[in-house]
Amino acid sequence: MQMADSQETSSSGVNSTTVIKQGYVEMKSKKMFGSKKRRWLALFKASSKGPTRLIKYESEWKARRDEPLSITNLIEINTIVRMGDGAFGIVLQMNDHTSKQFMCKTDEEAKEWLHLLQSLHISARRRDSMPGGIFRTYLMPSSTLNFQGECVMEISTTRVTLFENERKASKIVVWPINHIRRYGYDKKNQRLFVEAGSRCDTGEGIYLFTSIEGQLINDYLHKQAVAYGQNT
Numbered sequence: 001m002q003m004a005d006s007q008e009t010s011s012s013g014v015n016s017t018t019v020i021k022q023g024y025v026e027m028k029s030k031k032m033f034g035s036k037k038r039r040w041l042a043l044f045k046a047s048s049k050g051p052t053r054l055i056k057y058e059s060e061w062k063a064r065r066d067e068p069l070s071i072t073n074l075i076e077i078n079t080i081v082r083m084g085d086g087a088f089g090i091v092l093q094m095n096d097h098t099s100k101q102f103m104c105k106t107d108e109e110a111k112e113w114l115h116l117l118q119s120l121h122i123s124a125r126r127r128d129s130m131p132g133g134i135f136r137t138y139l140m141p142s143s144t145l146n147f148q149g150e151c152v153m154e155i156s157t158t159r160v161t162l163f164e165n166e167r168k169a170s171k172i173v174v175w176p177i178n179h180i181r182r183y184g185y186d187k188k189n190q191r192l193f194v195e196a197g198s199r200c201d202t203g204e205g206i207y208l209f210t211s212i213e214g215q216l217i218n219d220y221l222h223k224q225a226v227a228y229g230q231n232t
Contacts, residue, residue, distance in 0.1 A: 018047040018150060021116050022063070026103040027056070039069070041102060043116060047150050048138040048211040051075065051128035052120050054092075072100065074124040080117045082110065090114055130166075133224075135217050137162075137192070139172070140208040147172050153209070155220055157227045160194065175200050177228045185218035192217055 022042035028035075040057040044050070052074045057063040076095055083089035083101065088110040092100040104110040120127075130136065134154050139162065141148040151172060152163045160180065162172035175196050182195040192209040196202050211217060 018044050018049070020045055020120070021113065023109070024060075025113075028101070036103070039102075043113075043120070045120070046124075046128050046136065048136045048209075048213075050212055052124045054117070073128075074117070074121050075128060077121055080114065080121055082114055090117065092117075133220065134166075135211060135213050135220075137209040137211040137213075137217065140191075140210065142205060142207055144202045144205050145173060145207070153217065155217070155224050157224045157231065160221065173202055175202070177225055178232070180225070183218065183221050183225075185214050187215070190214055194221075 020043045022040065024038055025041045026036045027039050028037075040060045040063050042055050042057065042063060044053050044055060046052045050071070050073070054072045054074065055063075055068045056070045056072075057068055062068075072092070077092050078095050079093040081091050081093070083091055083103075087103070088105065088107055089101055089103040090110060090113050094100065104113060130152075133156060134152060137151055137153045139145070139148055139151050147162075147164070150165075152166055152168065154161045154163065154168070156177075158177055160175045160177065162174075164170040164172060175194065176199075179197045179199045180194060181197045183193065185192050190210060192211065192214045193206055194209070195206045196204060198204050209217075
């Protein structure tokens with residue numbers, strides 16, 4: 001039996017393929033007379049780690065280690081505007097009537113941040129939600145598949161299908177429900193596993209996934225497996 005490798009290529013931090021924009025900005029301390037601090041800011045598209053979001057890190061090094069200071073989901077934001085008086089800053093007006101802001105080095109950089117944030121903010125609710133039975137996951141390296149990383153898992157009453165992205169144009173693998181030996185979710189390590197049987201195209205193998213929806217995926221897969229058993 002082939003077992004998926006235990007190490008995962010990082011899907012977070014500055015090396016992530018889900019990062020849309022990142023870089024150093026200046027942020028003012030929350031204290032009344034607080035000084036401005038240099039922080040690493042990264043804008044992530046929706047992935048297995050969460051919805052479209054803006055993550056603040058103490059430094060680029062901390063981003064590489066996936067040690068965030070704060071996470072702001074774009075659906076928590078009401079409006080995104082430029083600061084007045086020609087400042088190179090962005091203001092995020094939150095749904096709870098508070099605000100967050102950051103300063104860029106140049107006008108061009110501020111324009112780019114504003115354009116990306118506003119564009120993603122408009123589509124965040126639609127892009128963050130997925131149709132029933134479809135989930136964002138991260139497939140860890142295995143010896144039988146020539147793919148690893150962010151992907152989409154579609155679960156029906158007859159099969160589990162992996163696609164490279166949400167457009168579902170590129171199919172990675174299909175596992176018939178009745179040829180899956182086992183599946184489960186490890187809450188401690190936050191990993192989902194699927195054990196394919198010998199009659200699957202991949203042959204025997206255990207495949208590991210990570211996702212913030214790991215438990216939900218496991219429960220949905222179980223529901224579909226039960227339904228398949230009742231219909232055969």
